[in-house]
Structure formats: structure tokens, C-alpha cells
Amino acid sequence: MSDEEPAPGRSFWSGTISVGLVNVPVKLFTMMRDRAFAFHFLHSKDNYPLRYQRVCTLDEKVVDWAEVARGYEIRKGEFVVFTKEELNAIRPESDRRIRLDKFVPVLGVDPTYFQTSYILAPDKSGDAYGLLYAVLEKKGLAGVGRFTMRTKEYLALVHAYRGALLLTTLRYADEVTDPGTIKAVKESKEPSKKELDLALKIIENLGGEFDIEEYKDTYRENVEKLIAKKMKGETVLVEEKPKKVEVKELMTALEETLQQLKAK
Numbered sequence: 001m002s003d004e005e006p007a008p009g010r011s012f013w014s015g016t017i018s019v020g021l022v023n024v025p026v027k028l029f030t031m032m033r034d035r036a037f038a039f040h041f042l043h044s045k046d047n048y049p050l051r052y053q054r055v056c057t058l059d060e061k062v063v064d065w066a067e068v069a070r071g072y073e074i075r076k077g078e079f080v081v082f083t084k085e086e087l088n089a090i091r092p093e094s095d096r097r098i099r100l101d102k103f104v105p106v107l108g109v110d111p112t113y114f115q116t117s118y119i120l121a122p123d124k125s126g127d128a129y130g131l132l133y134a135v136l137e138k139k140g141l142a143g144v145g146r147f148t149m150r151t152k153e154y155l156a157l158v159h160a161y162r163g164a165l166l167l168t169t170l171r172y173a174d175e176v177t178d179p180g181t182i183k184a185v186k187e188s189k190e191p192s193k194k195e196l197d198l199a200l201k202i203i204e205n206l207g208g209e210f211d212i213e214e215y216k217d218t219y220r221e222n223v224e225k226l227i228a229k230k231m232k233g234e235t236v237l238v239e240e241k242p243k244k245v246e247v248k249e250l251m252t253a254l255e256e257t258l259q260q261l262k263a264k
Contacts, residue, residue: 009029010029011027011029011121012028012029012030013028013096014026014028014123015028015095015096016096016097016098017120017132017158017165018098018099018100019100019132019143023097023128024125024129025125025129026098026121026123026129027122027123028120028167029118029119029120029121030119031117031119032117069082069083070082070084070087091151092153096148098146098147098156099146100143100144100145101144102144103141103142103144104141105141106136106157106159107140109142112171112176113170113176114170115170115171116168117166117167117168117169118167119165120158120166121164132158132165133160133164136160136165137160141159142158143157143158143159144156144157155169155170155171155172156170157170195250195251195254198251202254202257202261205258205261206261
């Protein structure tokens with residue numbers, strides 16, 4: 001099966017979840033959709049799309065793909081060059097198995113490391129799939145393991161979600177920056193008791209349950225409206241500059257915010 005991006009509702013990877021000698025046949029489906037608008041760069045004089053070419057910085061000539069090599073820059077302008085064969089030789093083995101070697105509390109995994117989630121569906125054997133889902137859902141656990149997709153090896157979690165198993169890829173530890181290494185974070189001041197008390201009251205006034213449906217992508221909605229207007233030949237107004245936000249002294253801002261909330 002091809003590992004290219006699938007059409008909606010079509011699997012793009014198939015294999016097995018392996019736990020010891022137990023194998024669960026599964027298919028992988030895209031779960032996340034990036035609905036951001038992809039704008040094309042056009043030549044403003046004739047509105048034709050621009051084409052990007054591979055130009056050698058030495059002789060300014062366009063280079064054919066057959067002459068393209070890959071290199072890693074070790075010093076400014078100095079590269080270690082690799083052949084295609086060398087890179088292929090060190091690629092992770094792609095045997096279409098998701099090897100789970102540990103089970104951990106799903107709520108104990110720091111979501112900072114979460115990357116992308118995919119839907120795992122049963123492939124031919126629904127019994128084994130249903131059993132794994134039931135165990136993970138009942139115990140609140142996630143399986144930790146590795147698998148290969150598109151020639152890259154991923155660290156991943158397999159966990160229960162809304163009647164299905166999900167596979168969530170994770171970032172490695174060295175791909176996430178520790179906030180404590182940022183100088184401005186380390187030098188931040190401790191709040192006074194009065195500031196803390198006022199801030200807690202504001203938070204309590206704004207408390208509630210999280211509902212993702214309450215939040216909309218207003219920029220995307222505005223772009224859709226703009227497209228509709230442009231297609232009708234309507235004149236579009238020039239952007240208005242946002243008003244400058246007044247930065248008040250912290251205690252004043254806290255007190256005024258609390259008063260506004262009480263007045264509602």
C-alpha cells in the first residue's frame with residue numbers, strides 16, 4: 001500500500017500492532033485536517049503562478065534532479081555529502097509493525113511531546129482490536145512503541161479514544177526545549193500576595209468547562225468571505241490598523257479587570 005497522503009476516509013498504511021507474540025492487524029487513517037488556506041505566489045503583472053528552480057549558487061545555473069546530492073553543513077559553507085545508497089542503508093527497517101514494549105498511564109504522558117494523531121482501525125481481525133481497545137480503555141493506559149512510516153521511524157502512543165484506537169506520534173526529548181533554559185523565564189519575578197489574590201479571583205470568575213466547539217477559526221472564515229466577495233467583483237476595503245493596546249500598571253489592570261467582571 002502506498003504511504004502517500006490519502007483521500008478522506010481511505011487508509012494509507014496497514015500493518016500490525018505487536019505486543020509480544022500477539023499481533024493485531026490494523027489500518028491507519030488520517031485524523032487531523034489542516035484547514036489553513038494555501039496561497040499561491042503569482043506574478044503581480046500577469047497573475048501567473050511562479051515556479052521555483054534549483055539554482056547552483058556557484059555558477060547560477062539551474063540543476064537537474066539527477067545532479068542533486070544531499071549534504072549536512074558542519075561549518076559555514078562546508079558540507080559532508082551523502083550518496084543515495086548511503087542514506088538508504090541506514091534507513092529504519094520498514095516491516096509494518098507497531099511494536100509496543102511498555103504500557104503507561106495515558107494521563108501521565110506530557111502532552112507537550114504530542115505531535116500528530118491518526119485513527120487505527122481493525123483490518124480483518126476485529127476481535128483482537130476490540131480486546132486491545134477494551135483493555136486500554138478500562139485501565140486508562142497507552143502502549144508506547146515505535147513504527148516506521150514514509151522511511152522515518154516514529155516514537156508513538158497507542159491509546160483508546162471515543163470507541164477507537166488512536167496512534168499519536170511523539171517528539172523525542174531532545175526536540176523539546178526546557179523552558180528553564182530561557183533566561184527571561186528564569187528571571188521572572190514572584191508575584192506579591194495582593195497580586196496573587198486578585199489574579200485568583202479573576203481566574204475564578206472566568207472559570208468553566210472547556211468546549212472546543214465554542215472556538216472558531218475566524219481568520220479562515222474571513223478569508224472565505226473575502227474570496228466570495230472577490231469572485232463577485234466587489235471592492236474590498238483596505239485593512240484598518242489595530243488600535244494600540246494600553247499597557248497599565250499591573251495592580252491597576254488587575255483591579256479594573258475584576259471590577260469589569262463583577263459588573264457583568
